[in-house]
Amino acid sequence: MKRRNFIGLAGMGAAGALLQGMPALGRTISEAEALVMRADAAAKKRMADVALQAARSKGATYTDVRIGRYLNQSVVTRDNRVQNVANTESYGIGIRVIANGSWGFAASEKMDNDSIAKTAALAVAIAKGNAKLLTEPVQLAPQKGYGEVSWKTPIEKNAFEIPVKEKVDLLLSVNDAALKGGANFINAALFMVNEQKYFASSDGSYIDQDIHRIWPTFTVTKTDKATGKFQTRDALSSPMGMGYEYMYALPEHKLTGGPTTLYKGRYDMLEDVQAATRQVAEKITAKSVEPGKYDLILDPTHLGLTIHESTGHPTELDRVLGYEANYAGTSFLTLDKWKTKKFNYGSKLVNIHADRLQPGSLGAVGYDDEGVKCGEWEIIKDGILVNYQTIRDQAHILGLPASQGCCYADSWDSIQFQRMPNVSLMPNTQTRSVADMIKGVKKGIYILGRGSYSIDQQRYNFQFGGQLFYEIKDGQIVGMLNDVAYQSNTQEFWNSMTDIADKNDFRLFGTFNDGKGQPSQSSAVSHGSSTAKFEGVNVINTARKI
Amino acid sequence: MAILSKDEAQTILKKVLSFAKADETEVNLGGSQSGNIRTARNAVSTAGEVSNLSLGVSSSFGKRTGNATINEFDDASLEKVVRRAEELARLAPENPEYMPLLGPATFKESIGFNNSTAAMTPDTRAEMVAKSLKVAKDAKLESAGFLQNSAGFRAMMNSKGLFAYNKSTDVSFSITVRNQEGTGSGYIDHSYNDVSKLDTLALTKIAANKAVTSAGAKAIEPGRYTVILEPLAASDMLGGIIRGFEQRTADEGRSFMSKKGGGTRLGERLFDEKVNIWSDPMNPDLPGSTWSGDGMPVDKTVWVENGVVKNLACSRFWAQKKGIQPLSGPGGGRFGGGGMIMGGGTASLEDLIKNTEKGILVTRFWYIRMVDQQTLVQTGLTRDGTYYIENGQIKFPVKNFRFNESPIIMLNNVEELGKPVRSGSSILPPMKIRDFTFTSLSDAI
Incomplete structure (x- = not known):
């Protein structure tokens, strides 16, 4: 898709607004590149130690280092076509210090030792500059170091490993169901995030985390030419801290018996869009x-x-x-x-x-x-x-x-x-x-x-x-x-x-x-x-x- | 250096295109330099400076398009980004709405770049903020504010020979001043192209005065009132409607511009005849880009004339499908194509107050959200200085209200328009509106 199509998504409502405001939208990468590891925990520890040492030598009394790789994937469709597929990556290092009682922060996407040391020195210089206007010195609650530890979102299926084609097919089938059911328009999208975050501090923590989020959503629109009225119904999904398993709902994940099926822990997008298509028509004539x-x-x-x-x-x-x-x-x-x-x-x-x-x-x-x-x-x-x-x-x-x-x-x-x-x-x-x-x-x-x-x-x-x-x-x-x-x-x-x-x-x-x-x-x-x-x-x- | 000159940009873009093998290739290059300083509790809380430069390539084979971006500019990287875009294009689904790229055109030279604004440093920002902090401290008030300036450029070249370049600057300053008891609050928010117009001292005094005069607000019954909206309040309420002046959603029957029975409301008198709205990228107070993202020229466009809808923006794809001319939208000001400009008269805010028998003066609105896309009914609240007016005078501060009102209805209930000024990304007059609907009271200050 064209860059202009990407920008044009602003008209899509919630999903478009989200895309515009999505954090850490970095450089565009291919689907496969998202799955290649940039640095292992040992390499990140070496980089973090360079930063911790450089900051200390410049006079920092506390330092924390975050080496972050932020991956975003979005698949956006409208009616019978794909509007946009985007894979982005943002990767760099942020260093925060306390010097002379003030916070200082600097960040860089250059990850060689020399650049890291310079960024750490800049953070200390900024802290010392801020200290001149200081009214209350920072009081940091004590925090013990955890040593080398890790944490991962307990996902079953990494959404970034699911081929884009499968996601496109799902969204187009959702759109097809809505249009066949009598809706005039549908926008459907899938957003996926993976934050690979490494944290190190002068307290002695080296924390490696792998965090996943997913959000399937749609908006169904029904217009009524005679009255000039239109109505919409958005998906009843929820963005979750899960992998692609969220997209596979079993009967035990469904709450039935009310006016519409509700979802607990998993989501059935195709079933929800069918309900939405019926309900949006009902909304046009509702009291x-x-x-x-x-x-x-x-x-x-x-x-x-x-x-x-x-x-x-x-x-x-x-x-x-x-x-x-x-x-x-x-x-x-x-x-x-x-x-x-x-x-x-x-x-x-x-x-x-x-x-x-x-x-x-x-x-x-x-x-x-x-x-x-x-x-x-x-x-x-x-x-x-x-x-x-x-x-x-x-x-x-x-x-x-x-x-x-x-x-x-x-x-x-x-x-x-x-x-x-x-x-x-x-x-x-x-x-x-x-x-x-x-x-x-x-x-x-x-x-x-x-x-x-x-x-x-x-x-x-x-x-x-x-x-x-x-x-x-x-x-x-x-x-x-x-x-x-x-x-x-x-x-x-x-x-x-x-x-x-x-x-x-x-x-x-x-x-x-x-x-x-x-x-x-x-x-x-x-x-x-x-x-x-x-x-x-x-x-x-x-x-x-x- | 993140702000490249026209020649520097052209050299890079030509080199990138020399690597291209696709049917059509478009290359976008953009950079910006921005700095900010934030305050809270009468002290600096954070400050930062960000600079970036990036290049994006769109390659198309037939109706299949791939995009890739990069922020490294050696020859090998430039070739790599073109190859990646072409590879992605081959894998991409066909886009039935693909439009061939446009050829060369002459665009007006934009007037959006101001050297003084671009030259701001952490020190000049700190000095401007120090003046503001002093006002609050001397008056024993508490302030929190944000000052941000940016300079940027963007350039585009395509394989059909189109080249476009634009650079711009902007600076904005906002501050909230509250009294120590938390019973009064004032606010200002101004943006300029030229930093020499920004007077942080004078603006903070306005906010400080509101913090003092809005204290001790009385509750009055919600209902329909004549309101006088300061330009900030007017821009909060109206700044977004211009996006609805769009052909496709109107044709599709899902816009306030859609007509009962089909078609659009183009040519209809939708507003009071005092209402005139246009956009103009060459306006010196709100300069914008003279070309759009897909290479169309952006010119002065009249959207509403004497209350009548005169134009709807239309993409090239939709224009071709409907057999009409495409038209660039007004964009959002700054890096877009110039924001909304609404005409008015010569009256000052004070004049509007003097002519008012009974009404409410609104400094600004807050947390505005769309309630009904069909009628554009919005909800939100007043804040930072809401006053009761009687017999041409401000009588006392009143408690904040929640409103539910449509900007379309508002612009049918115009009593008087004052002298327009820039507010955010719009230029609007202070305005007197009758029958504005307040639905409940808020305890917030």
Whole structure:
């Protein structure tokens, strides 16, 4: 495909926007080159030692080195044709130091010993320059060295080993099913990421990690010439920290019995597009919602984004402290609220955990980008705010003995900083099914899928849409609705959560491209939950005439 | 050196094409140099400088195309990248929408490069930011900001003899100033082609003043209000609509430009007659590229005249299919083809306020997302200075609102337009709009 076609993807919606913002899009390589190893762990250790020694000799009191190879593959189709296949690689070294109490950072794609030593010296010089404007010296939480260790995403099939042709055939068959089923247009795409990251620090860690992510997605469009109306339905897939095995769903990965099949841990793209094609036609003629208060039953394919925006972001400690005030925003969850140990964030059923361990999740790694072994901790316990998300130079602010392992950089040439771990809503410990929850709703809406989303800079007021809206009357689903969005306030919303399904319904939602920082960096993160019920939420009708 | 001159670029491109064996070959060369400095809590948090230069080759055999890129420029590397693109082209599927490359054309010399902006250094950036930090510290306020400048060039040559070159610069500065109690917040965000126009001290004072005057906001009922949008707010709301002026999606029935019963709304009066929108790569405040990525010239284009839709952008493939002329889109400013320019009058923001009996003054919007692609209804929130106006005067700050509104409806409800200024990648006037829909209140400051 032409470069102009690649740029032209901006018109494709979510997938196009993602491509434009995809991190570490480096040089174009062939499909086969992605599978050739650039350097083994021993070679990377030698390079890292050059950097560690050079930085120390220039006066660094702490150094960490990241040697990163970032591989991206995307296969993008529209209707009956392939729009773009891209294989890219970005490879280089980033060196971060503390000197005279300040951080300094420099990066280079030149990997010979001389260039590495020069880059390390530059990082120290930058730290010393920054130290002249220093107000508070960096306080780094202690971190023991782990020696030479490694971690790998537990994949079954490396997606980069699956021939592009097989992926193209799958997407074109998905498109064919939609067009044959009566859709007017379809865009379908597969995005794959492999981060090969080597971390070494003056604490004595040498960490080799191999991280995989995958995201299949589509948008089906149906137009109605007579009325001039059109509707779309996006895939109910989730980006995952998995290999190509995500694309093979067995019956045990499917939740049936509701208005559409839902997927747990694996995904059946062909089956979902057939459902989407039927549903997008139904959306054209669906009833416009009557605004008012409704009980909402929110599926994990939808609720994940609400968790991301209203729990994940406001508990990022750098936002709380004001470091993101000019870009991502600040937070209503200020330290004084946390210190009371009784700030009522949500109802007693609301238990939210942060983790970087959850198998299959986008945030799962063995160690973060400053060499901290990853774990799990409570952020909201029985509805009360109990913790935040921290990295090594923030842990002392909360009186924590160690970092919580939330450091991430989207490329070897980006400075690592605090990013969101997986943040998930815990399922009901009692047995509870979605069907039983719906039976108890008199006037409600069952919402599935990710739609339009917007939240204020301190994370109080939000508005969310979705992909599919089903009206519930007296415990029964009676039909589809259109033009639905709900507005609420974070604290009020989480206090209105009165029910949640058990672990059998627990699924991961993910976002591939969460932006933060200036210059902006992207990160991928998952949010698990079971279907939950929120009572008396304000629903608006979004339809207007132009 | 990442910014190559026209001659330097031409020499490299010719050499690359000399290795080509495909039916058609297009080579793109681009480079940029950019630097930034970020502050938070009244201190510098990070600073950086990035430079890159890369070359991309597109080789086509029939309707099969392969792409390869490289950032090494010795002869062997240049030949290697051509061979790789040709190899990938042979393996690629046929693209039914492939269009033959265009031949030579004369493009206007772009006016986007400013030497002073290109010459900025870490020291000049630090000095500009130091002035800004002093304003906040002296006033006992807390600031967080970002200053970024860039210089870049791009050049293209193809096997049919087309050659195009463009270079540009840009500098942007934004700052959020908050009072220590966290009850007031102000913001500015300005971009310029020429750094001599950037006054970080004056801009920070505006943001600091808003941080003070927006404190103690009162809650008023959401509903439909007359609003006065500062150019930043207008650009937040309208900057994206220009992308919808596009023929193919309109013909396909999936755009606000699609007509009931089929066809497009080209020629219809879609907006108030005070609305005039165009793009112009030769505008000195918002210069853009004079050629598009596929080698078409980019000229001044009128998109809306007295409320009537005058043009829709159209790709070469779609134009051929429909038997119409292709037309380059307006791009996104900077390295694209010049952004959206909206005409106005001569009134200042103060004049607009003076003529208002009852209304809301909006500094900026935040987190705008599309709610309905059919009507372009968007949602988002006000922030960093929202004020109640009565009898021609700002009376008091009000709590922030969430809105749900369509820019199409907005541009039908235009009461008055002020003097246009550049805001981000657009040039827009401050504007008074009636019946703007606020749907709820936010506690955010």
